[in-house]
Amino acid sequence: MHFLLRIMTNFNFTNDWLAGFIEADGSFVVSFEDKANGIPVRPRPILNLTQSKVEYEMFKALQEYLGVGRVQTNRDNVTLVISSTKELVEVIIPILDKYTLQGNKFITYQIFRQVCLMMYNKEHLTLEGTLKILELAYFMNKDTSLRTEETKEVLLNKLRSKNSSLPTNYKPELPEARESSPMSLEFIRGLVEGDGSFNIGFRTDRRRISVNFTVVLELASISLLHELVKYFNCGNVYTLKSNAARYQVQNLDDFITKVLPILRDVKFNTIKQTHFEIFAQVCQHIHTNGYKTDKDLKFIVDLAWDMNNNAKRRRVTKDEYLDLFINTSPTPFGGCK
Structure with missing residues (x-):
């Protein structure tokens, strides 16, 4: 089934x-949901993968490949x-146990x-089990989570409504960080798919084109970069102000x-894939x-101007850029200046 899917969709x-x-x-x-009956708080583990809506067909194919979600x-x-x-424990965990994550994402x-395993074994059906899951969850994504001690206390109070003597000093055993292991090309292909980019920059103050290949991860995973x-x-x-870090290649010869x-x-x-093909062609041409020459400049502009976000982040339009560096105005006699 998976083989046929890849042939039909080219994924x-x-x-x-x-x-x-x-x-x-x-x-x-x-996440934690309120329950009217029984234990008043129910944990809900979720794995999310998000991309631009243009990747809808790929995501449908990925869902079919995994058979879950x-x-x-x-x-x-x-x-x-x-x-x-059930899907997380029986499908996703066996994959990620064998093909391991790295950096801070491994700890998370x-x-x-x-x-997931505690819930699979029904431990969340006891107050003590839910308390342990709550404590574990508040150690996840500590650098990026919006959770606070106040929101945690709200959940604890809901559990105490069922048992006022519920212990509050539980300290979960947390995994230790591990050194990054050698990455495979397939793993890197996934990294680039997730948050990599191929960019062509056009200066408007002088005739200059820049190229850069980047991969961005959360700052806690900078070792992976x-x-x-x-x-x-x-x-x-490079470290970024947004609690992230960026790997960047901007030297043409290096690329x-x-x-x-x-x-x-x-x-x-x-x-x-389209961005990479255009980026590679531009780099080779430069x-x-x-x-x-105007011919070479226009070739690159025509090829790469709209390649990322349909040029929404460009400060000028394509025609305005060409007017800055290529004089195409007709002379009074019908020729070109």
């Missing part, structure tokens, strides 16, 4: 790719939501895994000689021909 899913995709784009969450859409995004404890996953530096033998890692030979035969499942 290429592997479990190692999935681990990389989850590393960059996935979120492990344990549901695909949801809103105005801008598509999300694969896996919230069934290990806590999430523990919660340093592994990309080793893997490609080029690039730099041509070090990155492109590795990624040349990689096939991405998302729109990044490397071979440059863009000093």
Whole structure:
């Protein structure tokens, strides 16, 4: 079934790719819902994968490949939501136990895994079990979570309404951080699918085109970006103000000689495949021909101007940019200046 799916849609899913995709784009969450009867709080573990809505067909294919979850859409995004404890334990956990996550996401996953297994074994049906899950959940995503001690106390009070002597000093055993292990190309393909980008920049103050290949992860997983530096033998890692970090290759020769030979035969499942093909073509053209002539400049502009977000982040329109550097106004005699 999975083989036929890949042939029909041209998507290429592997479990190692999935681990990389989850590393960059996935979120492990344990939410808590109110219950009218029995224990007043019910934990709900959820794995979310979210991309731009243009990836809807890929997400439907991924759902079919895994055989679990549901695909949801809103105005801008598509999300694969896996919230069934049975599906998480029987499908997702065996994959991620074998094809491991890295960096801080590994710790988050290990806590999430523990919660899923506790619920699979019905431990959440006791007050003590729910308390343990609550404590575990509040150790997840500590750098990015909006949860506070106040919101935790609200949940604890609901549990105390069933048992006023409920212990509040439970300290869960937490997994330890692990050193990043060597990454496979499939894992990196997933990372790039999740939060990588290929960008062509056009300066408006002078005739200059810049290129950069980036991968962004949460700051707690910065060690993984340093592994990309080793893997490609080029690039730099930068910390960002948004509690994130970025791996970046912006040297044209590095991309041509070090990155492109590795990624040349990689096939991405998302729109990044198109972006990569355009990016590679632009880099090769600049490397071979440059863009000093109007013909070369216009070739690159025509090829790459709309490649990311339909040029929504460009400060000027394509025609305005060309007017800055290519004089196409007709002369009074019908010729060109």
